[in-house]
Amino acid sequence: MRIGVLTSGGDCPGLNAVIRGAVLKGTKIHNQSFVGIRDGWRGVVEGLTMPLDRHTVRGLSKQGGTILGTSRTNPFEGPHGGPENVQATLDRIGVDALIAIGGEGTLAAAKRLTDAGLKIVGVPKTIDNDLDATDYSFGFDTAVEIATEAIDRVRTTAESHKRCMVVEVMGRHVGWIALHAGMAAGAHAILIPEQPQSMEQICEWVQNVADRGRAPIVVVAEGFTLNTMETAHSEKGLDAFNRPRLGGIADMLAPEIEARTGVESRATVLGHLQRGGVPSAYDRVLSTRLGMAAIDSIMREEWGTMVALRGTEVVNVPFADAVGRLKTVPQDRYDEAAILFG
Numbered sequence: 001m002r003i004g005v006l007t008s009g010g011d012c013p014g015l016n017a018v019i020r021g022a023v024l025k026g027t028k029i030h031n032q033s034f035v036g037i038r039d040g041w042r043g044v045v046e047g048l049t050m051p052l053d054r055h056t057v058r059g060l061s062k063q064g065g066t067i068l069g070t071s072r073t074n075p076f077e078g079p080h081g082g083p084e085n086v087q088a089t090l091d092r093i094g095v096d097a098l099i100a101i102g103g104e105g106t107l108a109a110a111k112r113l114t115d116a117g118l119k120i121v122g123v124p125k126t127i128d129n130d131l132d133a134t135d136y137s138f139g140f141d142t143a144v145e146i147a148t149e150a151i152d153r154v155r156t157t158a159e160s161h162k163r164c165m166v167v168e169v170m171g172r173h174v175g176w177i178a179l180h181a182g183m184a185a186g187a188h189a190i191l192i193p194e195q196p197q198s199m200e201q202i203c204e205w206v207q208n209v210a211d212r213g214r215a216p217i218v219v220v221a222e223g224f225t226l227n228t229m230e231t232a233h234s235e236k237g238l239d240a241f242n243r244p245r246l247g248g249i250a251d252m253l254a255p256e257i258e259a260r261t262g263v264e265s266r267a268t269v270l271g272h273l274q275r276g277g278v279p280s281a282y283d284r285v286l287s288t289r290l291g292m293a294a295i296d297s298i299m300r301e302e303w304g305t306m307v308a309l310r311g312t313e314v315v316n317v318p319f320a321d322a323v324g325r326l327k328t329v330p331q332d333r334y335d336e337a338a339i340l341f342g
């Protein structure tokens with residue numbers, strides 16, 4: 001068999017380790033050959049390939065990003081999209097089966113394609129850790145490490161100036177990175193999309209810390225929203241709080257906290273730093289195991305499934321059970337963290 005491998009959606013530390021795991025097990029144990037599909041589904045639609053063999057993947061497990069490139073192309077859109085066209089392109093470039101490494105959107109597209117008869121196995125990818133069917137996704141541990149180190153660093157400058165620091169981390173729909181990095185770094189408030197809060201509550205936490213002569217640290221996930229319509233107390237205003245948006249929440253919170261509490265406040269947005277650079281050792285191991293499991297699934301012809309971590313075991317779950325449901329932070333996990341707020 002000639003197996004195509006693609007990475008799709010936002011990049012994530014560990015993608016290259018998945019590719020390496022699949023290629024090394026596929027060539028050494030199963031005697032299969034590989035081809036790299038470039039730039040996610042765009043490569044499948046347009047037939048963009050690159051060589052992929054034991055030599056190409058040498059030393060890759062510690063390399064960030066993806067050697068295959070990625071995109072957010074939808075394989076159902078455009079004149080060459082749709083299952084028949086995609087199958088025709090795969091036939092033309094000599095791909096018998098596909099490993100698709102990606103998040104919710106990628107896996108949903110893979111499900112629709114396998115429903116139409118294409119031979120695809122998935123590997124879940126998201127630094128946000130929001131895919132329900134897997135206990136942890138690779139990239140999350142790395143992102144939490146990076147965010148934790150950043151918050152630790154921000155704390156020393158905050159303490160020196162007795163300022164409140166608002167640190168924004170990734171997390172479009174869920175607050176896993178904020179929860180874990182915030183707990184690890186001892187944040188005084190953690191704000192996540194699953195738990196809208198009022199400005200009054202946030203300022204109470206900040207004030208309590210400032211009253212003890214400490215520098216308040218607020219960690220906020222980019223998808224957080226307030227639970228009330230608010231009136232602006234800061235010059236910047238709160239308009240953007242009350243309408244859908246993504247990112248920049250720390251820049252709005254910091255002046256508002258300062259205006260209401262009188263505690264000098266600054267915002268730090270970590271952004272794509274959390275997705276760049278080398279994966280943690282945990283993510284390298286997880287990625288390698290998932291890549292190896294994906295090639296095993298291909299050999300067993302388990303089309304329409306993805307590999308997943310359950311406890312310490314790598315298992316196989318149908319796409320149907322994997323897409324369409326987000327893994328949000330449960331109430332008890334937030335309540336546990338909130339004991340330490342303020």
Ligand code: F6P
Nearest residue numbers: 010126127128170171172222275
């Ligand atoms: O889904 C992963 C993620 O990193 C989100 O946390 C973030 O909102 C988004 O991707 C950013 O996407 P982009 O790199 O396309 O700006």
